[in-house]
């Protein structure tokens with residue numbers, strides 16, 4: 001498997017995505033915004049469609065659309081007076097509707113589009129990997145730097161507000177991080193499944209971890225293992241990578257549930 | 266004495282036409298240890314939120330250390346334990362992690378905790394008597410122990426104004442007394458300004474110099490010794506009206 005160039009590229013990209021998605025997802029899950037990743041994914045779909053239509057890199061247009069969508073969700077939620085899930089629904093549906101219209105315009109309702117929706121290990125180029133690695137490092141670095149501030153807001157938002165923690169800016173930063181993650185992960189797990197990789201490893205880790213920090217570390221370990229295992233299985237069994245990775249993550253989650261219930265007895 | 270808190274003619278309602286507080290004048294000097302009491306719904310929590318700049322008064326002015334409370338710049342000097350605080354999120358945050366979050370107030374916002382931060386965190390945990398469970402997830406502890414972890418969190422930032430809103434809900438009498446003693450020590454040693462909100466102020470009564478009774482407005486403000494006997498049960502604030 002490792003002798004083929006495309007598989008080496010896919011595994012490298014999968015490793016970045018496997019680590020980044022759950023570490024961003026960790027904070028979304030803790031803030032009870034698990035579905036934000038999904039919402040951003042739907043906007044990224046509109047971005048991909050725009051890229052195809054305009055004949056520029058769909059990864060770049062998806063990145064731009066995802067960041068705009070992520071920040072829009074956050075601003076609608078915090079300023080617009082819309083309840084969290086309504087703001088999400090608005091962006092969700094607008095994204096998918098816009099995507100469908102643009103895709104039809106481009107006449108691109110084909111296999112190529114499928115690769116963005118569900119991931120494809122054959123499509124990752126060296127340039128893609130360079131972009132994925134650079135943005136992935138940026139994302140993980142940002143999280144490492146802001147970890148304590150994010151954690152303080154999760155633990156006690158009111159206390160953090162009184163102590164002058166810039167909660168609004170942190171929320172926007174988190175939305176932007178989620179958007180970057182979605183755009184990066186698109187090639188590996190696909191727009192429609194990226195959110196699963198942001199949420200499932202975190203839920204699994206939460207069942208067996210013993211502290212907040214260990215939950216985060218364990219989430220990234222599970223994400224990484226799921227991505228690498230899923231890609232390997234998909235290579236040998238000729239399955240779509242995104243679906244396989246997410247099924248592995250779901251299996252780990254079920255396993256964690258069992259371990260946790262055994263531990264309680 | 267410089268003022269930590271200065272409220273003048275404050276009125277407030279959460280909705281137009283609602284009067285949760287009105288005509289509130291309150292001046293707290295730096296270094297005072299004050300108990301705030303009153304019946305349920307009397308407006309104690311609301312008053313504290315105005316003091317801390319979380320709500321803006323509809324009428325009147327609220328100053329914190331001389332600045333408008335909602336635009337107060339030195340927020341890191343504030344410690345606040347909200348009423349019924351519960352740890353957010355699903356992750357099993359430990360006592361130490363919760364208390365460390367309080368260190369954000371004095372330390373840097375970014376990067377790792379420094380040696381000094383860790384020492385203050387351990388010290389605060391010890392002060393509230395949770396050292397044996399410091400690395401246990403908060404959710405595995407009793408309600409009273411969780412409350413003590415939040416008190417440690419408020420202490421860990423070494424605030425110059427500490428506001429505790431009903432910190433002893435669910436805390437047994439012995440721990441209430443030890444908390445009161447702890448606050449009295451902090452007050453004595455470090456000169457922290459402390460506002461202690463409670464509707465059963467039995468424990469702190471002996472330590473505070475000043476008691477403020479709130480029922481929509483301030484109905485008593487003075488030494489606990491001067492409090493008319495019948496008001497020792499705050500329920501009577503209702504009855505007397």
Ligand SMILES: Nc1ncnc2c1ncn2[C@@H]1O[C@H](COP(=O)(O)OP(=O)(O)OP(=O)(O)O)[C@@H](O)[C@H]1O
Pocket residue numbers: 279280285303304305306307308309310311312348464
């Ligand atoms: N967020 C809110 N929205 C609308 N009304 C509120 C809100 N919070 C409090 N109130 C109302 O304001 C009044 C004062 O409430 P507050 O919580 O300040 O009282 P309290 O003295 O702290 O009571 P308790 O002893 O129960 O904590 C009550 O009538 C309450 O119903």
Ligand SMILES: [Mg+2]
Pocket residue numbers: 309310311348430
């Ligand atoms: Mg209250």
